[in-house]
Amino acid sequence: MKSIAFVLLSFLFYGAGCAQVPAGNTLQIKSLTQSDVKLDGQLSEKEWTEVTPVDLRSPWVKRTDHIANYRSFTDRQYFYFGFEVTDTTLMLYVSQEETDVAKGDRVELFFSDKPDLKNYYCLEMSPADKVLSYRAKHYRVFDNSWDLPGLVLSARVKKGGYTVEGRIPLAALRQIAGQAAGDTKPFKLYTGVFCGDYFGADENDVEWHSWITPKSATPDFHIPSAFGVFEFE
Template identity: 25%
Template sequence: MKKYKVNLVQDKEIILSGKGNHLIWKKANSLTDFSSPWDDKPIKKIEFKAVYNSEKIFFQFKVDDNQVHIHPSKEKNDSINNSDRVELFFRSDASLEPYYCLEIDPLARIMDFKAKPNRKFDFNWNWPSQDIEVKSTIEPNYFIVEIAITLKSLKELNLLKNGQIETGIYRAKYNLQENNLFEPTWIPWVNPQTKEPNFHIDSSFGLLELT
């Protein structure tokens, strides 16, 4: 499995701004190893970072993009599902029984759900609101999404085990086509080795190691 080392920070009261300007990010490893196995066109830079303290783990995506697409649906999940977004999936093990999905758009809206293999999604499930926080900002040439999740909630869901979290890290980019419709380019950290785009499969996960 691909691995990413999550560094420990001693900072206690960390308040995210969504702007990527907190000093904790200087202590994080930079991950830019993203690709689109199903599309030959070059992708713009995606930078992922993570750190943790005694209570929470913090994630940041900085995504180069000068044409952010937000789908104008009034229904939140429909809008997020057809918008540019970043995604984190967490699982206990390769059986995916179950796994938990966070799909977050540049407006910091969350589509969270519990899942089982073969795309059995439970949208009635939500990450406990007191255990997650998301902030974001959109600039002319990029957007940033920052996420804070309590370690307690990860442990309760059996996702943080022995200092490790099995995690999928993804990006969806919606591009305008000649027919005036927007179609997604799917961009994972780990190439799942599938013929068609598929994040909902055990081979799309890597490993976060809390140092």
């Protein structure tokens, strides 16, 4: 999330935002022997029905419902992920400029090997089937030259919202986790799961949703308290 509207951080909460990941914010990533998922943005295969969805909620706007959910699993080769988003005010920027993804509706996955976010890796994915990928260091030092090897993405706009479906080679995630090539032991990653829902053309016309509630007075996902833990079998 790079909207300049949220670059300024509330110093009152800055120390809390740098705390360790709270206990209990852990998601066990289910492992399947094999997968027949076709990446078409529909999330219709039986594999998706075997995974309990995680609701993404807005920490900064009072509402009882949720607009997005997330689910994921692995097979022997890949990490699969899927988002389903309800959105009646779809804001899309379709261009060849990768950074334009950050101007509209999107879902996001951030990964780090350590809770201090000394190094973390970000995927921002739009309903237009575009991805903004970058490497970062705390606090908000971005390197847009980074791309995630082997990422495959499929997004689909539908009535009342959109879906984003993708896969990442497990080897790429193991590398982020600091595992040696060929190592197949269970591992974990500190992970952020987010959604940006724009309802107008102004960069401030957005509502942010998250798996974890960050310890910040204003919307900010580039802090350790916005991350939980994914445990891979």
